[in-house]
Amino acid sequence: MTRAGAPIIVVGGGVAGLATALALAPRPVRLLCRANQGSDTASALAQGGIAAAVDRADSSDAHALDTLVAGARHNDAAMVRWLCRQAPAAIGWLEAQGVGFDRDAAGRLQLGREGGHRASRIVHAGGDASGAAITRGLRRRAQHAWHIQWRSDVDVQALRLRGGTVDGVRVLDSRGRRHDMDARAVVLATGGIGALFARTSNPAGANGSGLALAMAAGARLRDIEFVQFHPTALDIAGGHCLPLITEALRGAGARLQDGPGRPLMAGLHPLEDLAPRDVVARRVAQAQRTDGGAWLDARDLDSDWERCFPTVLAACLAHGIDPRRQRIPVTAAAHFHMGGVAVDADGRSSVAGLYAVGEVACNGVHGANRLASNSLLEGVLCGRRVGESLARLPRSTVPAGAHHWVGRGAELPPAESAALRDLLWQAAGPERDAAGLKSALQTCAAWRKDGWQAQLAHCLLTAALQRDRSLGAHYRTDAT
Ligand SMILES: Cc1cc2nc3c(=O)[nH]c(=O)nc-3n(C[C@H](O)[C@H](O)[C@H](O)COP(=O)(O)OP(=O)(O)OC[C@H]3O[C@@H](n4cnc5c(N)ncnc54)[C@H](O)[C@@H]3O)c2cc1C
Missing domain, CATH: 1.20.58.100 (Fumarate reductase/succinate dehydrogenase flavoprotein-like, C-terminal domain)
Known part of the structure; x- marks a missing residue:
């Protein structure tokens, strides 16, 4: 294949990479990721769901305002308005891809509520297994899409630059063999950096390797100091990648306590247990240092655990804790990276031929703090936008001249x-x-x-x- 006819390479099999690859049709796409079945993606772990103002009493303006308030108005306001307006259509698009969201007996979408949202607008699937349901649906579509060629056992280690433009990648496969691949353009959809911290809700592979590649290529980064800490990961002694205890439990009435059982958030914030994540995470960290630890009491919850919170129930039981009868020990944990590769609304980085989307990218939509359940939404909508815009890229222009490789290094x-x-x-x-x-x-x-x-x-x-x-x-x- 000539370089002019080379595929667009998408690195990452989470929600952002899958949405990008699907939207690129009919352009040929090579989708690269490290593990089969999405087992190393944050997307598959997402519990709460995806935010969208679908209720009649709600509006995309209210969703946008909550996003700006959570983001300390450090957000790109135009991106926020675009994202929130498109959100209901994103739910429709996901349903068209085969994702079944939870509905009530009358067929209406069930809506959950999370911290920072002034309305119930979290659409979910399989109770707290939303990310797994969404990625399963998109993966099936991608596996049957003729324009997508998928390799799920490779680590992308270097980018090829020719005349200042990225036009290829070097990968290492699971058998230790190196391959060089031509690319018409490269889209990084490599996820976040939580695994760089001692405690995280992220999978072990979310260590910023895509961000490091972009840095090596000279791409501009933006806002990389902004990391969101989730207040309630399961506190397993010596654990690194910890199971998340979804905020939806607090939305359903579970309460945070210190060691002796005093309410942790009383008097600290008007929204108490549903205060913004950073406020709750700091209080949890403080209680761990001085108040005999932090605990979530969900024993009085009037919910069907198997149906509504199967993921949390299974994770707790696997660690010898029955949340229906015992308090859950919790810790703050690195959860989401607001910063990343600086990109425009179409995912363009400052380096020609290099694009980024999803958690590795920073287009300003999350500002200084992400509103809960806005990131799957961003992955779907920005992925589709980047894919659609790249599908219009002319096939003929390829840079000429000598090339060199830039890698992450040791x-x-x-x-x-x-x-x-x-x-x-x-x-x-x-x-x-x-x-x-x-x-x-x-x-x-x-x-x-x-x-x-x-x-x-x-x-x-x-x-x-x-x-x-x-x-x-x-x-x-x-x-x-
Ligand atoms: C426990 C948990 C719960 C969450 N709950 C929610 C929620 O309810 N709602 C919400 O909106 N958001 C939630 N989030 C955040 C959200 O899941 C993520 O922000 C989002 O899924 C990121 O998607 P992504 O496609 O950018 O990256 P990921 O889904 O993390 O995918 C990254 C992909 O990149 C690949 N990759 C990385 N580096 C390389 C490399 N060098 N070479 C090859 N492949 C590579 C990986 O193999 C993987 O396929 C949650 C996150 C976690 C961890």
């Missing part, structure tokens, strides 16, 4: 990786200050030559130090 050795995760958690977790950030930067600087993860962490710490005021999820205890 991996940090396991012991240093674990130390880096602790370092980031302590210095750039739910609470940050200049002294902690400066000291972490010094340690990190010494590790930079040993692995790309330390280089990425160095960038995040630098951005967090430079932003010397609290904003959204970035909380500076020394300058609030």
Whole structure:
């Protein structure tokens, strides 16, 4: 195949990559990811669902306002308005792809409520198994789409640049073989960075490897200090990637408590347990330090656990906790990256031929803090927008001349990786200050030559130090 006829390469088999690949039809697409059946995607783990103002009493303007308030108005307001207006149509599109959302006896969509939303507008599927249902539906479509060629056992390790334009990728397959592939354009849909922190709700592969590739290619990054911490992951001693305890449980009446059983959020915020995630996450972290731990009491819940919360029930039981009879120990955990590769509304990065979409990208829609359940929505809508815009890319123009490869570089050795995760958690977790950030930067600087993860962490710490005021999820205890 000539380079002019090369496929568009989409890296990532989560909701953003799948939506992009489907929307590219009829252009040939090569979809690359690391694991089969979406087992390494954050998308498949999503519990709460997908936000959309579908109720008559609700409106896309109200959804947009809640998004802007959650994002501390650091958002791109035009992107927010676009996303919220398109949300009901995204639900319709997902249903057309075979995703069955939960409905009541009258056939109406069941709507949940999560922190920061002033209306019930979270559409869900399979109770708290929404992400699994959505990715299963999209995966089936993609597997039957003739324009998509799928490889699910490869790690993309380098990008090829020719005349300043990205026109290929180098991958390592599961048998340790290297392959170089031509690309008409490359779309990174590689997810977030939660796994760089000691405690996370993300899968282990969400370590920012796509972000590191974009950095190596010289792409501009944006807002990378903004990381959302979820207040309620299951607190497993020594655990790194922790099961999430969905906020929908608090929406259904579960309450946070400290060790002796006192309400954790009483008097702290008008919305108490459903206050914005950063507020609750900081209180949970504080209770872990000083009040005998943080617990979620869901024992009095008037819900059918098997139908409404099968994922949480199974995760708790697997760790010897029956949430119907016992309080659930919880911890704050790195959950969502608002920052990422700086892109425009069509996913274009600052490097020609390189695009980004989903959690790895930053188009400004989430501002300084993401509103709950807006990210699956972003993955679907922005994925489709990027795919549709790339489908119009002329086939003929390809850059000429010599090429060179830019890669992430060496991996940090396991012991240093674990130390880096602790370092980031302590210095750039739910609470940050200049002294902690400066000291972490010094340690990190010494590790930079040993692995790309330390280089990425160095960038995040630098951005967090430079932003010397609290904003959204970035909380500076020394300058609030
Ligand atoms: C536990 C949990 C619950 C959540 N609940 C919700 C929710 O209810 N509602 C909501 O809106 N959002 C939720 N989120 C956030 C949301 O799930 C994610 O933001 C979103 O799914 C990210 O989608 P993505 O396609 O960008 O990335 P992912 O779904 O993470 O997919 C990343 C893909 O990139 C591939 N990849 C990465 N690096 C490479 C590489 N170097 N080479 C090859 N392939 C690579 C991976 O294999 C994977 O296929 C939740 C997140 C978590 C972790």
